[in-house]
Amino acid sequence: MKRDHLAAESFLPLTPSMYHILLALGGGAGHGYGIMKLIEERTGGRLKLGPGNLYGSIKRLLEGGLIQEERNSDQEPSASATPGPGRRYYQLTSLGRQVARMESRRLAELVDWARSSRLLEEQES
């Protein structure tokens, strides 16, 4: 457990796009376009990931073992018009879930601090 924790900690802090991808996959597996759409929706259109950034981050998350490809997905539409291999779906691994949780906690702590320094209120007012 201790070792897992250390491994997870080594990813922190996450880049914004990586964090957002993890968040987007928190609710279940998704494909690249879906992830982008979800992030765009949740951030009110403020963060629109381009293909290079999105797949660059996905690559790093895959390499780090934070997410994995879901091969035989049921969500794949049966008669895809797309030639070639089917669309790829990604899902969080337990390590990814842990990293996302730790990053969220870290950010929450920062938000708490901001709040206690009345920075957040000032801005809101």
Next chain:
Amino acid sequence: MEGVSRREANARPVRLFQLILRAYPREFRAAFGDEMTRFFAACWQQASESGGPEMVRLLIRTLLDFSQSVPRQHVAARRRRQRTRGEPMLQTLRQDLKYALRGLAAKPGFSLFVVTSLILGTVPVTVMLSVVNSILRPPRHVEAPERLRAAFVTGDSSLGSQFAGLTYPELRQLEALQAIEGAAGFQIERFNWSDEEQNQTKTLRGLACTVNYFDLLGIPAGLGRAFAEWDGRADSQKVALLGHAAWKFYFEQDPDVLGRSIRLNGQPHTVIGVAPEGLTSFREPSEADIYVPLPEQWKQTQSRRRLSSLVRLAADASEAQAASQLQALSIHLGETDPAVRESRSGRVRQLALMPLSALRVPVEHKTEIAAFLSLILFLCFLLLAAACANLAGLLLARGKSRSREIAVRLALGARRSRVVALLLAESVLLVAIAGAASLLAVHWLSQALAAGHLLGWVSEGVTTLDITLDWQVTLISLAVYLLTGLLFGLAPALRSSRTELAMALQGQRILPSGGRRFSLSSALVTVQVTASMVLLVCAGLFLGGLERAATIDLGFDPQRVAVAELDLSQGSYTESLGRVFVESLTNRLQGLPQVSAASFAVWAPFSGSSWSTGVRAEEIRSAGFINFVGPRYFELLGMPILAGRSFNDREPEDGPPPAIVNETLAQTLWPGRSLPEVLGRQFVEDVNSRPVRVVGVVRDARYTYLTEPAFLHFWIPFSSIASFAERNADLRLGYSHKLQLLARSSQDPSQLLGTFQQSVAELEPNLPMRQPRLLSDLVRERSTDDPLLGLQISAAGGLFALLLAAVGIYAVVNFSVARRTSEIGLRMALGARRSDVIRMVVRQGLRLVIIGVLLGIAGAVGAAQILSALFEGLMTLDVPSAASGIAVLLLAALAAALGPAWRASRLDPMQTLRCE
């Protein structure tokens, strides 16, 4: 929205996107390219639904995204590559080498053949590189050689050379220049050393040098001391330094040799030191046996003795400064030297600095020597290329036989680069083994070469050519080996790693690759054929040149004539004594039963020296050569007198001295006159402004080298030499210091050499005499040694390359027969006759040769041009020699292809068809 429809994928932006995708690293593209395209297509579709502005925004956003992520991915990819290299790479390399070594050990025959052929290919290159290096390299031990230059007097052909050395007084003047730190001169001399312990007289080859020689080079003596300022003065004790090799050879490295007295040319010299080991002279890449200070009489202003000259530029002086100061001094010399001032032909004498190598490679012959050496080097490289092509061909064949193994490796996930590295390791290992062996061989060979002589450098005494394998040559050779190993190993490795997986795994033969006629193995065979073609044609050229050289009419008969050089300046001779000595010596020789004629001359044909001067008659002026000869000179050499008479024993003392001229001189000075009409006419020897009278015309001959153009030559009786001494202090005593003694034998000339030496020793035991040589040997050395070397290299190389080419042709044809077994079977089943099959296979073998032969002809024409320029007309590419080269190659190809063809014709059609 799900997926990308065909229509959308064809949309222009998506295609553009796919194009830009190429900017990403390959792995990234492979992993996510399709996904990203799909991603973009979806975005584009959505944007196009929302309208134009959104589409533009998407494009801008995507471009921005690209500009950030492309560099990032490249950095990441490079980092990843670096991580995978390093330690694991060393490990895999070790693994590869181990595997390659095991593979080679499993096939010792193959390995031995390849290594042997590679050794034969690499040794000549390294030997020639060492030879070139030894010529160009300044002597070892010299301090700051980059500031040393050779100094020459140029522009005055009456000095005997376009680039003559400086006299001692000129050297001293040079030293006074600001830009010049010091100047030293030396001359290579022969010394007779009376070894009292063994009661023998030995010839030592050494340097008479200015006393600052060692100081200028910054070399301390290896033992004892170098020369001091007072050494060499007339009133001081005579001293000498021993060369290291001579000390080792004659004195067994006895340190007590210091202070010992040795007799050189009959005079006692005290040994004061030993030169450091390997100190070669600046003229020849060999060690001097002995060093003595310059004799006092050479230093006098009247002396015309020209020394090989070295100068050291001052540390703060630039080359340009030195050149401008030298220019000023040239003018100064011209004003003070009466010989220059009065010179009527208006010659301008100039001082020039040259690189040190100009002392070893005479400037006049620099281009010829460079061309000859590069040609030989080129031939050696051709040989190496042939050997490496052979290696590559064999590796290719091996790769084919290993296609299953390679396929398994690839199927198990090995990257192609790993497989290539593995295959490459084998060729590099082979080349490395062969390279190490050939470096050893060269080390041994260079020592053997050092003992003999090469390219006309005579080694006498214990002097040795310093053609050692130094680290530079070793490094260059190793680089050459490894480069060729990689170069020729890479293509087969790449080819072999491109195996059709499924077929190879199923054990199927790879089908002929779609009508490709010119495969890699054919290309390699072409290299071998080209190399052997060029080498063979060159061998033919050299052989033809040697044959032609043997038939060239010299204009005199060198057979059974012995020549020996005497140096009277080393004895204590006055004019009268010297003349008496020379006369009594010739008389003594003449009296010997085996000697049919004896005479002497200032220079002998093909002895390596000649005396140039100018001549004029009325309005006609020309350069020419002068020689002073004893009685019976023309009879001895068998030079026919065409008009007039030969010299008598007693020529009249009054009036202009008599001269015998050659045809060219007669025709140049008096054009249109017949030879008898020329008799009695006078012309002027330019240097001394001395009129001479023609008493005879002799037939033109070759005097210095075999293919020389017709020059003007004339001869004056030796007794008249004093009248030509005004401008030449070395003649002033009434005889030349150096005399060539000539004698013709009526019997076996080799016996003559012994009696020759004996007669001189009986008269004057301490007189330095150069080893007597047969004139025929001198002619041979000056005319046929270089072509002979070329012949040996190109003939041996050509045959070797031919063998390799034959092996290559055999391998290619054999492989193709094996590959086409079923096709041949089918043809035979359909009624092809055996002769048809043989013809078909042989034709394939010959086709391989044709391109190589065509390329080879182009190369041979180039080589022939260089050769015919070098050996002036001796060697021209003629149809027979080229045709014989082609014929030899075609025959070899035929022989190599016949075996497989025969086997193919014996195939049983039913059997082969069933096989498939």
